[in-house]
Amino acid sequence: MTAADTLETRRRELGDFLRAHRDRLVPESLGLPGGGRRRTPGLRREEVAQSCGMSATWYTWLEQGREVSASASALSGLARTLQLTPAERAYLFELAGKRDPSLPAPPDGDGMDVAASLGRAVAAIDAPAYILDSLWNARAWNRPAARLFVGWLDGNSDRNLLRYVFLSPTARTVIPQWQERARRVLAEFRADSSRHLQDEGLQALVEELRRRSPYFARCWREHDVVDRTGGERTFEHPRRGRLSYEQVGFAVATRPDFKLVMLVGPAASGRGLAAPANRRSRDL
Incomplete structure (x- = not known):
């Protein structure tokens, strides 16, 4: 894919997002008066533009994916007007190719490959744990995770988390409130994907x-x-029944395309399965 194709993809995605x-x-x-008949749902383009101090023409061009570039201050105004969450704001700046001025400077890294050492670290964890790459393929996982994630990390199943959630019949039985949680998983993936929209592997997936x-x-x-934050994660295990964990995620400083995810619980055992819980989870 050429640089021109990459820019066009980002501009189109930015317009759709806005x-x-x-x-x-x-x-x-x-704070505008409601009521009256509108041809389309939501705000008018002119209302968004006026609220964030941008010309209506310039904002329209952004939505149309034209070759225009918004400044960081203009993007901040758009984020406030559209009432974006922190994850959505980060996604907006990624698509626009600008650095959010509200963020601290990124740390330096040496870029060395740490996949092997991470694999050993994951294997040493007692609780279910796994590592995802930028396409959310599981690159490493431990035995407790394989026991927990039936149909994904056990046997010879496909290791991509999105394929598991959306295509595997097993996922619909293992994951309570499947539709709601699947939508949440995809929203989290979208936050990650903004950094590499031009990646052919991402587009193919x-x-x-x-x-x-x-x-x-x-x-x-x-x-x-949305951000892939922690919180309660509940599963309907085919042999152990309802299981509840708290998810904890870690960014890998030397491999920003990797993330370590752990599932811990107050009664987690050495086998990596928590005691049955009665509470339901909203997301995976």
Whole structure:
């Protein structure tokens, strides 16, 4: 893929993202009078532009994916007007190719390959743990994780988390409230994917899932973006029943494309399976 193709992909994604979030807001959210008939849902382009101090023409060009560049201050204004979450704001700046001025300077790294040492570290963890790469393929996992993630990390299953969640029949039984949690997983992946939209592997994965899963295609069009934060994760294990954990995620300083995920619980055993829990989880 050429540099021109990369820029076009980002501009198109940025326009779709802005339009999706504009459609979700109502005039009252900006202190504007409501009521009256509107041809389209949400805010008008002119209302967004006026609220963030941008010309309506310039904002329209951004939504249309034209060859224009918004400044960091203009993007900050858009983030406030569209009431973006921190994850959505980060996604906006990634798509626009700008650094968010509200963020601290990134740390330096030596870039060495630490995959082997990370694999050994994961194996030494008692709780279920695994490492995801930029496409959310599991690159390393331990035995407790293989026992927990039936149909994903056991046997010879496909190791991609998105394929597991959206395509595997097993996932729909293992993951309570599957639709809600699948939508959340995809919104988390979207936050990650903003850094490498031009990657051919990412584009191929998205196109495959859009073709094979109507629900994935629907959720992808919604442009939801959230951080992959911690919290309760509940599973319906085929042999142990309801299991509940707290998810903890770690960024890898020397491998920013890798993330370590651990699932710990107050009653986690050496076998990596927590005691049954009664509470439900909202996301994976």
